[in-house]
Amino acid sequence: MAALINVPAEARRGDVIEIRTLTSHIMETGFRHTMDGALVPRDIITSFTCRYNGTEIFRADLFPAIAANPYLSFFTVANESGKFEFEWIGDNGYSSTASASITVE
Amino acid sequence: MPATRRQFLSLAGSVTVAGTIPIVTMRPLEATPAMLSTAIRNVVGEASIRNGKVKLDIPPLVENGNTVPMTVSVASPMTATDYVKSIHVFNEKNPQPNIGNFYLNPASGRAQVSTRIRLADTQKVVAIARLSDDTFWQVAADVVVTLAACTEEVN
Numbered sequence: 056m057a058a059l060i061n062v063p064a065e066a067r068r069g070d071v072i073e074i075r076t077l078t079s080h081i082m083e084t085g086f087r088h089t090m091d092g093a094l095v096p097r098d099i100i101t102s103f104t105c106r107y108n109g110t111e112i113f114r115a116d117l118f119p120a121i122a123a124n125p126y127l128s129f130f131t132v133a134n135e136s137g138k139f140e141f142e143w144i145g146d147n148g149y150s151s152t153a154s155a156s157i158t159v160e
Numbered sequence: 161m162p163a164t165r166r167q168f169l170s171l172a173g174s175v176t177v178a179g180t181i182p183i184v185t186m187r188p189l190e191a192t193p194a195m196l197s198t199a200i201r202n203v204v205g206e207a208s209i210r211n212g213k214v215k216l217d218i219p220p221l222v223e224n225g226n227t228v229p230m231t232v233s234v235a236s237p238m239t240a241t242d243y244v245k246s247i248h249v250f251n252e253k254n255p256q257p258n259i260g261n262f263y264l265n266p267a268s269g270r271a272q273v274s275t276r277i278r279l280a281d282t283q284k285v286v287a288i289a290r291l292s293d294d295t296f297w298q299v300a301a302d303v304v305v306t307l308a309a310c311t312e313e314v315n
Contacts, residue, residue, distance in 0.1 A: 071269035071270050072269075084255070084278070086255040086256075107267075110267075111265075112265065112267055112268065113262070113263065113264065113268065114262075114263040115260055115261065115262045115263070115273075115275075116258075116260060116261040117260055118256060118258040118259055118260060119254075119255070119256060119278070120251060120254050120256065120258065120259040120260070120277050120278050120279075121259065121260055121275060121276070121277055121278070122226060122227040122228070122275075122276040122277055122278050122309075123226070123227070125275065125276075126274070126275055126276045127273070127274070127275050128231075128272075128273065128274035128275070129262070129264075129268065129272070129273050129274075130268050130269045130270040130271075130272055131267055131268055131269055132267050132268070132269040134267070
């Protein structure tokens with residue numbers, strides 16, 4: 056459930072800022088077998104969304120090829136102070152959220 | 161005597177079954193180049209894909225396919241009229257051809273996405289960008305994987 060979010064605390068208006076996120080999740084591919092041949096059921100995060108003051112600025116569809124503990128880095132233009140909200144949605148009703156604030160001058 | 165023969169055969173049979181299990185579990189499921197092109201067509205449709213504009217940073221040789229750092233960037237001014245709508249990454253030989261779809265917009269500022277991926281085999285990775293004028297641009301990179309991901313047994 057734990058997520059690491061890296062957003063600059065402050066930025067100047069118009070700056071392009073990098074946002075980095077890391078969340079803990081097994082990302083079980085659904086293609087692995089146990090020693091006795093049983094298929095391990097898939098359990099992955101399928102969707103990630105980042106909203107900036109309510110507006111979606113980045114979204115990703117994830118597949119089993121994304122490594123465990125999904126890391127994502129992307130960019131946005133800092134245009135107003137406010138809040139970034141992050142949401143991860145996955146198999147078996149998995150849902151996790153996090154947020155970070157930024158001050159824009 | 162028939163009883164022993166039967167016992168022998170059943171024993172032999174069970175040994176064979178036990179013997180085949182590792183082969184079955186270790187045989188990597190593989191996407192085929194046909195699956196790769198189908199997955200790409202699902203995104204691109206009938207549009208033509210041009211080479212260029214997209215840059216795919218991925219190590220040419222990785223020791224552990226379980227976590228391969230990857231950065232895709234697209235040469236785009238990212239203005240309201242000329243920007244990258246989405247970036248799609250595919251592979252050739254994982255069990256499934258898709259890696260990820262990333263959706264951007266003019267407010268992204270820079271068309272660049274980084275993540276960590278799994279690679280089940282030495283293979284080609286393809287990144288495709290869809291621009292705001294609905295043209296598609298691609299780049300491919302070959303990656304040699306020493307230790308494969310995805311299909312190992314769970315202990």
